[in-house]
Amino acid sequence: SAVISQKPSRDICQRGTSLTIQCQVDSQVTMMFWYRQQPGQSLTLIATANQGSEATYESGFVIDKFPISRPNLTFSTLTVSNMSPEDSSIYLCSVDQRQGARDTEAFFGQGTRLTVV
Amino acid sequence: AQKVTQAQTEISVVEKEDVTLDCVYETRDTTYYLFWYKQPPSGELVFLIRRNSFDEQNEISGRYSWNFQKSTSSFNFTITASQVVDSAVYFCALSDGSSNTGKLIFGQGTTLQVKP
Numbered sequence: 001s002a003v004i005s006q007k008p009s010r011d012i013c014q015r016g017t018s019l020t021i022q023c024q025v026d027s028q029v030t031m032m033f034w035y036r037q038q039p040g041q042s043l044t045l046i047a048t049a050n051q052g053s054e055a056t057y058e059s060g061f062v063i064d065k066f067p068i069s070r071p072n073l074t075f076s077t078l079t080v081s082n083m084s085p086e087d088s089s090i091y092l093c094s095v096d097q098r099q100g101a102r103d104t105e106a107f108f109g110q111g112t113r114l115t116v117v
Numbered sequence: 118a119q120k121v122t123q124a125q126t127e128i129s130v131v132e133k134e135d136v137t138l139d140c141v142y143e144t145r146d147t148t149y150y151l152f153w154y155k156q157p158p159s160g161e162l163v164f165l166i167r168r169n170s171f172d173e174q175n176e177i178s179g180r181y182s183w184n185f186q187k188s189t190s191s192f193n194f195t196i197t198a199s200q201v202v203d204s205a206v207y208f209c210a211l212s213d214g215s216s217n218t219g220k221l222i223f224g225q226g227t228t229l230q231v232k233p
Contacts, residue, residue, distance in 0.1 A: 096219030108162040
């Protein structure tokens with residue numbers, strides 16, 4: 001199973017600043033995903049990080065606010081730009097890994113707990 | 118459109134009671150995957166089970182069991198003889214099995230509190 005390391009695990013940031021979250025996987029994966037979990041809420045997909053091309057964003061999320069890099073098959077970053085208190089959330093990195101022809105696993109990093117003050 | 122509904126927002130039980138967490142899903146795909154995750158207060162997502170749409174066999178893992186019924190689009194999760202350590206938020210999730218299988222649609226989660 002894939003092991004995902006996410007940094008930082010938590011941070012407290014000033015409004016108006018930006019934070020870059022790193023996600024490192026111990027094996028090569030095709031797709032990496034970034035999710036947001038606002039306080040007391042469920043997880044919502046922000047974007048799919050594609051290696052060698054621009055990320056694919058879900059409705060309600062834009063590249064200017066959440067720029068994503070995917071320089072290789074084991075690493076991705078998500079930046080939360082120009083932060084406001086509404087950005088306070090847990091941000092999670094995820095990968096999927098095929099297990100044979102008809103099965104798959106979806107693994108998550110431990111998350112980054114962001115508080116914007 | 119795909120959707121996952123966990124109608125139970127919060128459940129409170131006393132230790133050793135059995136508890137079932139409900140999950141109902143909607144999808145037009147014939148190939149899909151269903152997941153259950155546990156999220157303790159620390160925030161990480163702990164993978165519990167994955168089931169693909171071809172396999173309706175129920176599964177038991179220790180005190181945990183899952184009942185997958187395509188006829189009712191449900192994938193319910195039962196904890197037998199609950200323990201205080203089971204207290205957490207539990208999420209049911211659905212993914213499209215044809216391509217981006219890591220692209221999950223999550224239910225709203227059920228907060229389980231197990232009291233001593």
